[in-house]
Amino acid sequence: MPELPEVETTVRFLRKKVRNRAFIDVWTDFAKMLQIRQGSTGQVKKGNFEDFRKQLKNKKIQKIWRRGKNIILELSCDKTLLIHQKLTGHLLVGYWIMDNGYWKPKSRGFLGEKVNTYIHLLFTMDNGLMLGLSDLRKFAKVELWDTEKLKESKAILSLGPEPLAKDFTFEKFKEYLKNKKGKIKQVLMNQEVIAGIGNIYSDEILWEAKVNPCKEIKRLSDKEIKKIYDAMRKILEKAIKVQGESISDYRTPTGERGGFDKFRKVYRREGEKCSRCQAVIKKTKIGGRSAHFCPKCQTL
Ligand SMILES: [Zn+2]
Numbered sequence: 001m002p003e004l005p006e007v008e009t010t011v012r013f014l015r016k017k018v019r020n021r022a023f024i025d026v027w028t029d030f031a032k033m034l035q036i037r038q039g040s041t042g043q044v045k046k047g048n049f050e051d052f053r054k055q056l057k058n059k060k061i062q063k064i065w066r067r068g069k070n071i072i073l074e075l076s077c078d079k080t081l082l083i084h085q086k087l088t089g090h091l092l093v094g095y096w097i098m099d100n101g102y103w104k105p106k107s108r109g110f111l112g113e114k115v116n117t118y119i120h121l122l123f124t125m126d127n128g129l130m131l132g133l134s135d136l137r138k139f140a141k142v143e144l145w146d147t148e149k150l151k152e153s154k155a156i157l158s159l160g161p162e163p164l165a166k167d168f169t170f171e172k173f174k175e176y177l178k179n180k181k182g183k184i185k186q187v188l189m190n191q192e193v194i195a196g197i198g199n200i201y202s203d204e205i206l207w208e209a210k211v212n213p214c215k216e217i218k219r220l221s222d223k224e225i226k227k228i229y230d231a232m233r234k235i236l237e238k239a240i241k242v243q244g245e246s247i248s249d250y251r252t253p254t255g256e257r258g259g260f261d262k263f264r265k266v267y268r269r270e271g272e273k274c275s276r277c278q279a280v281i282k283k284t285k286i287g288g289r290s291a292h293f294c295p296k297c298q299t300l
Pocket residue numbers: 274275276277278279294295296297298
C-alpha cells in the first residue's frame with residue numbers, strides 16, 4: 001500500500017500538473033469506488049455515477065494536499081475530492097485513448113507497463129490532460145465531500161499527527177507514545193497515533209533505530225524513543241527524496257518506479273544478510289501483519 005512517501009510523491013507531482021485545472025469529465029468501469037459524502041457525518045449518499053459526474057464537472061482544482069495516506073483535492077464551489085489509493089491503487093498522469101474497451105496510453109513508455117494498465121477511473125482535465133487510477137485489486141476509494149464537512153469529519157480528525165510536521169517534536173512524539181499500549185511496530189502503523197506509516201516504513205524505521213518490532217511501548221527507554229523518532233524523520237524524508245518504494249504496485253504518476261529499493265534494509269528481505277551485522281534477517285507476524293527485522297541488531 002502506498003505510504004506517506006509514495007502519497008507525498010504523488011501529491012507533489014499533481015500540484016505541478018493539475019492544480020488550477022478543471023475537470024471536464026470522468027469515466028469509470030467500477031462506480032463502487034466513487035462515493036458522494038454528505039451531511040455532518042459524511043454519510044454515503046445513495047446515488048449513481050451520473051450524480052458524481054455531474055457534480056464534478058467544471059470544478060476547478062484549487063489546492064492539493066496530503067493527510068496521512070489520503071490525497072486531498074480541494075475544488076471550487078466548496079467541494080473536495082478525497083482519494084485513498086489503498087492496496088494497489090496509484091494515480092497516473094498522461095494521455096489515454098479507448099481501444100477495444102481498454103484505455104491505452106497514447107504514447108509508448110512507463111504508462112504501458114502491466115502494473116499501470118488496470119485503469120478503472122479516468123478524469124479528463126480542461127487542457128486534455130488525464131488523471132487515471134490504475135488499481136489491480138480495486139480497493140481504492142474516491143469520495144466527493146463538502147470541503148468544510150470533510151475537515152470536520154472523522155476521516156480527517158481521527159488521524160494522528162504528521163510525522164514530518166515541523167511542530168511534531170521529539171517531546172511531542174514521546175508524550176504521544178507514552179500513552180499507548182502495544183508493540184512498537186503496531187503502534188507506529190496505527191493511523192490514529194501517527195499518520196502515514198505502514199508496513200514497509202515501520203520495518204525500515206525500526207531497523208534504523210535498532211529496536212525490535214515486537215518491543216512493548218512501556219519497555220522502551222527514552223533513548224530508544226529518540227532513536228525511533230530520528231529514524232522516522234530520516235527514513236521518511238529519504239524515501240520522499242527518491243520518490244517512494246515500488247516493491248509492490250506503487251508507481252509515481254509518470255508510471256515509473258520509486259527509488260527507495262536501494263535503501264530498503266529489511267522489508268521483504270528475510271533470509272538475506274543484514275547489511276549492518278551480517279546476521280540473517282527474520283520475518284515474524286505481529287497482529288496479522290508481517291514484520292521484518294535483524295535478530296542481532298534489533299534484540300528484544
Ligand atoms: Zn543486523
